[in-house]
Amino acid sequence: MRPLALNGALGVLALSLFVLSLLVGPADLRLGESVSGLLAGGSEAAGIIMREIRLPRALLGLAIGFSLGLAGAVLQGFLRNPLAEPGIIGVSATAALGAVAIFYSGLAGTSLYTLPAGALAGAFAAVLILLAIASRQGSTLTLILAGVALSSLSGALTSLVLNLSPNPFAAYEIIFWLLGSLKDRSMEHVALAVPLMALGWLLIALSGRAIDALSLGEDAAQSLGIHMGRTRFLIVAGVALSVGAATAVAGTIGFIGLVVPHLLRPLTDRLPSSLLLPAGLGGAALLLAADSAARLILPAGELNVGVLTALIGAPFFLWLVMRARREML
Amino acid sequence: MSGTGRRHGRSWPGLILLAGALLCGPASASPPARVMSLNVCTDQLAMTLAAPGQLVSVSFLAREPGLSMLHEEAKNYGANRGLAEEVFLQKPDLVVTGTYSLHNTTALLRRLSFAVEEFSFVQTLDTIPDEVRRMGALLGQEDKARAIADGFAKELADIERRQCDRRPTAVAYEQNGVALGSETLADSVITAAGFDNLAADLGVVGMSPFPVEQIVARRPDVIITRDPAGAPTLGAEIPRHPAISALPDTRVGAFVPEGSWSCGAPAVMEAVRALVRLREEIAPCPEPGAPR
Numbered sequence: 001m002r003p004l005a006l007n008g009a010l011g012v013l014a015l016s017l018f019v020l021s022l023l024v025g026p027a028d029l030r031l032g033e034s035v036s037g038l039l040a041g042g043s044e045a046a047g048i049i050m051r052e053i054r055l056p057r058a059l060l061g062l063a064i065g066f067s068l069g070l071a072g073a074v075l076q077g078f079l080r081n082p083l084a085e086p087g088i089i090g091v092s093a094t095a096a097l098g099a100v101a102i103f104y105s106g107l108a109g110t111s112l113y114t115l116p117a118g119a120l121a122g123a124f125a126a127v128l129i130l131l132a133i134a135s136r137q138g139s140t141l142t143l144i145l146a147g148v149a150l151s152s153l154s155g156a157l158t159s160l161v162l163n164l165s166p167n168p169f170a171a172y173e174i175i176f177w178l179l180g181s182l183k184d185r186s187m188e189h190v191a192l193a194v195p196l197m198a199l200g201w202l203l204i205a206l207s208g209r210a211i212d213a214l215s216l217g218e219d220a221a222q223s224l225g226i227h228m229g230r231t232r233f234l235i236v237a238g239v240a241l242s243v244g245a246a247t248a249v250a251g252t253i254g255f256i257g258l259v260v261p262h263l264l265r266p267l268t269d270r271l272p273s274s275l276l277l278p279a280g281l282g283g284a285a286l287l288l289a290a291d292s293a294a295r296l297i298l299p300a301g302e303l304n305v306g307v308l309t310a311l312i313g314a315p316f317f318l319w320l321v322m323r324a325r326r327e328m329l
Numbered sequence: 330m331s332g333t334g335r336r337h338g339r340s341w342p343g344l345i346l347l348a349g350a351l352l353c354g355p356a357s358a359s360p361p362a363r364v365m366s367l368n369v370c371t372d373q374l375a376m377t378l379a380a381p382g383q384l385v386s387v388s389f390l391a392r393e394p395g396l397s398m399l400h401e402e403a404k405n406y407g408a409n410r411g412l413a414e415e416v417f418l419q420k421p422d423l424v425v426t427g428t429y430s431l432h433n434t435t436a437l438l439r440r441l442s443f444a445v446e447e448f449s450f451v452q453t454l455d456t457i458p459d460e461v462r463r464m465g466a467l468l469g470q471e472d473k474a475r476a477i478a479d480g481f482a483k484e485l486a487d488i489e490r491r492q493c494d495r496r497p498t499a500v501a502y503e504q505n506g507v508a509l510g511s512e513t514l515a516d517s518v519i520t521a522a523g524f525d526n527l528a529a530d531l532g533v534v535g536m537s538p539f540p541v542e543q544i545v546a547r548r549p550d551v552i553i554t555r556d557p558a559g560a561p562t563l564g565a566e567i568p569r570h571p572a573i574s575a576l577p578d579t580r581v582g583a584f585v586p587e588g589s590w591s592c593g594a595p596a597v598m599e600a601v602r603a604l605v606r607l608r609e610e611i612a613p614c615p616e617p618g619a620p621r
Contacts, residue, residue, distance in 0.1 A: 027546040045546050045576075052572035053542055103561060110561040167560040168393075169504045176563065184506060184541050186571045302538070 001267045003274055010264075010281035014062065017288035021058040022050065024292045026299050056187045059194070061288040064182075064250050067197045067242035069283020070276055072257020074204045077211040077272030078235050081140050082262070083320060086243040087254030087313075089147030091126045093154035095240075095247035096177045098122020100158050104165045116192055116248040123244030126150060127236045140324065180251035180306035182291050193245040200242030201280070207234040208273035215272055253306045255313020256283045262320065286312075360469020361422035361444070367411040367434065368427035369396050371448050373594035374464040375425055376402055378474055385419055395555065398588045398596035413437045423467065452593040453517035454601070458482045460593060481595050485521060488605055492523040493614035497550035499524035499604075500539070504555065505564035508539035515553075515590050518597060522604030523614075524551065541570050548576055550611060553604075556583040580611070 023034055027049050037046030038055065068086060075084040086092050102108055102118030133146045158177050162170045210231035213221035222228060246253070260282040261275055268274045287305070290312070294303040364383055366375040369390040376387065376399050386407035391397045409415045413434050416424055424438055424445045438445050446467055448460060458478035465474020499519050501509040509515040510526070510533025519526045527549045528539055544552065552573065557565035573581060584607050585600040 025542050026540040027542040029546075045548060048545050048572050048575045049542050052570070052575055053545065103563075106560045110557070112566075165560045165562070167562050169562045169564050170560065172505060173563055184567050184570055188571065302540075 003268070003278075006264075006267050006278055007281065010278055010285065014065075014281050014285040014288065017285050017292070018058050018062055021061055021288045021292050022054050024295050025049065025054055026295075052186060053184070056185050056190045057182050057291070058288065059190050060182055060185050060249060061291045062284045063190075063194050063197050064246040064253065065256060065284035065287030066280040067200065067246045067283070068253060068256040068287065069260040070201060070204055070257075070280040071239045071243050072283070073261040073272070073275045073279035074207065074211065074235055075239060075257070076261055077275070078207070078214065078231075079134055079143060080215065081134075081143055082324060083140065083144050083258070083317070084147075085255065085258035086239065087252065087256075088144065088151070088258060088317065089126075089130055090150030090154060091123050091130070091239065091243050092247050092252040092254065093151040093158070094126035095119040095123040095244045096252050097154040097158045097161075098125070098244075099248050100161050100177055104161055104167075104170055112188060112192060116196060116245050119248035120196070120240060120244035122154070123240040123247070124236070126154075127240050131232065131236065175304060177251045178306070179304035180253035180309075181294075181302070181304045182250055183302055185249060189249040193249045196245035197242045200238045200240070200245065203234045203238030203241065205276065207231055207238065208276060210234070211272040251304075251306065253287065253309055255309045255317065256286055258320075259313050259316050260286055262316070361467075363419070363421045364423045364425065364468065365409065365416055365419055365421040366391075366425045367409060367416075368425075368448070369393075370427050370452075370592035370594065371425040371464070372397065372403065373399055373592045373596065374448075374461060375468070376406070377477065377595060378461070378465050378468050378470045380468070380470065383468060385421055386415075394587050396588055396591045398586070398592070398594065398599065400588065413441070416443060417441065425464070425467065452514040453512070454485055454514070454521055454593075454597065455517065457593045457595065457597065461595060477595055481598060484598060485601070488601060489521055491605075491614065495612045495614060496523055496525045497608060497612045498527045498530075498547070499551040499553060500527040500544065500549045501553045502539070502544065502568045503536075504562065504567070506538055506541060506567040507536050508533055510534050510537055514593055514597065518585070518590050518600050518604060519553075522601055523608045523612075524604065541567065541572055545572050545576060548579060550579060551584065551607065552579060552581040553584050554581060556587060580607075 022038070023031070029037065029046050029049065033046040034050055037044065037050035040047060072085045075086065075089070076082060096119065098118035098121045099115045100118070102114045108114040108117070129150065130143060130147060134143050155178055159174050162174050162177070165171070210221065210226045213224045213226045214231070218228065261279045264278045264282050265275055268278060287309070290308040291305045294305045294308055297303050360383070362383065363385050364375060364379060365385055366372045366387045369388050372387040372391040375384050376391070384406055386409045387403050389408040389410055391403035392400050392408060394400045397403060411426070411434060416438055422444065424443055426435060426445065426447055428447050428449045435445050435447060448463070458481055461478040461481065462474050465471050501515040501519065503509065508528035511529035512534055513536065516526045516529050527547055528537075531543070531547075533539060552568065554568040568581070573579070585603050589600040590597055
């Protein structure tokens with residue numbers, strides 16, 4: 001498929017699901033009410049619901065889905081590992097741990113700004129640890145196993161911190177951090193996370209040429225004039241910024257970065273860089289669809305969106321593992 | 330928390346237990362000299378009624394300002410975590426506890442032949458006088474309990490008589506966007522103070538998640554929140570969502586005193602009084618004696 005056609009189609013899909021996300025919610029708003037509420041100002045209930053509740057949620061779905069899809073694509077390309085994904089290799093879980101450790105301890109006050117600060121620190125730490133492991137041990141499996149260990153450890157420590165909080169309500173929030181949700185986010189969260197994510201996207205985009213060259217191997221890439229240190233920095237910082245900021249406001253949402261690049265790779269020319277934009281757009285579409293479904297399946301209580309992405313992603317992961325094993329034999 | 334949200338019917342089992350306690354309970358013998366309370370709600374009743382030195386320990390939650398109106402007074406007693414071992418070491422003559430979450434402990438203590446009295450917390454305003462009298466009978470403080478129970482019932486009747494047709498809507502909106510619907514203590518307080526409980530009107534029973542969108546769509550006159558306690562949580566942010574602050578004619582705030590409506594104890598009247606003052610301010614009834 002031609003890149004322009006592919007990106008155009010995915011863009012239209014993501015945009016339609018963005019609109020769908022705006023139209024789904026527990027308050028029964030008619031289509032006309034929704035549109036006029038979104039565009040007109042004022043303090044009518046429909047306007048407040050659209051502008052303060054549904055719009056931030058849809059914007060975050062778009063941006064977080066884009067971040068997760070993009071991060072998955074760049075990690076798979078850079079690490080030359082088909083199973084790499086921010087959720088599976090533990091970047092999301094460690095970002096969540098960072099956010100939880102800083103916010104719930106109350107050491108930095110109760111400001112929401114502590115969330116991305118902690119999450120970025122956690123995400124940076126995770127990416128650095130994983131790169132160190134990957135550079136010593138080239139095997140696909142080692143990296144994934146290390147990621148699984150990092151994920152479990154971070155998840156356990158997240159639960160521990162929340163259980164240790166003197167506030168009895170904190171323990172209820174374990175499920176948010178482990179399974180992710182976009183419920184009741186506001187424009188504050190958009191302002192908090194989207195600029196950081198956008199900076200991350202930019203850094204990842206700058207690494208595009210380098211990951212193409214890297215698909216020929218590190219030595220070949222260096223002979224093509226690729227500066228490994230610079231590439232490593234761009235990808236570490238780009239992934240940490242986009243995944244860290246996403247996790248800070250939505251908890252851990254897994255598998256999007258795994259499923260989407262794999263689905264879309266056959267439609268590209270298989271150069272890692274030409275997968276980046278499609279994976280971002282596809283990730284946005286998948287998260288918006290999953291988040292709308294989460295609201296439709298259980299309207300009042302609302303399912304955590306990470307449950308749905310795992311229901312789609314985990315069987316897919318299993319299939320990939322089986323296939324990778326066959327290829328190794 | 331414990332107590333406010335459980336779904337129970339009216340208190341027939343409670344009344345039968347009360348009758349049993351009055352007929353053959355410890356009231357006829359000499360009152361128990363050493364009593365332990367394992368539940369934050371029995372703590373409130375026991376601290377109100379016990380004779381000096383009679384109550385040896387209360388639950389550790391009794392010191393939490395957000396859950397316990399008598400949290401200052403609770404510091405005068407020992408604190409327990411509701412563990413059977415603690416009871417065994419203290420060897421009290423009577424253990425009072427709630428039916429909330431300590432079933433295993435209760436069963437174990439009975440096996441060890443301790444006297445355990447369970448309070449099935451129906452938790453509406455109407456049941457409080459009976460609960461007070463029952464605790465009074467158990468502790469041998471019948472006169473004090475009767476005075477408190479009668480005073481409570483009389484004040485409640487007076488307040489309910491002052492209601493009128495103007496009933497603003499209110500909703501009790503807790504951490505994480507949970508609303509308190511019908512069959513909760515908060516619902517009976519809101520209704521007695523002359524408000525319509527929005528959550529109960531929409532069919533919410535007990536404690537249940539209630540979307541911010543629904544709140545905004547229904548525009549209640551009053552949203553009763555809880556002041557965030559101590560360590561931060563994300564759930565505490567939900568009742569302060571910008572969409573709720575954007576409602577122009579809705580009052581949002583912690584209108585009931587901290588901890589006053591967590592337990593069905595006489596101190597709940599503080600919450601009723603606070604809401605009555607609020608209702609009189611935003612929707613005053615025409616004149617005393619006006620038709621209900």
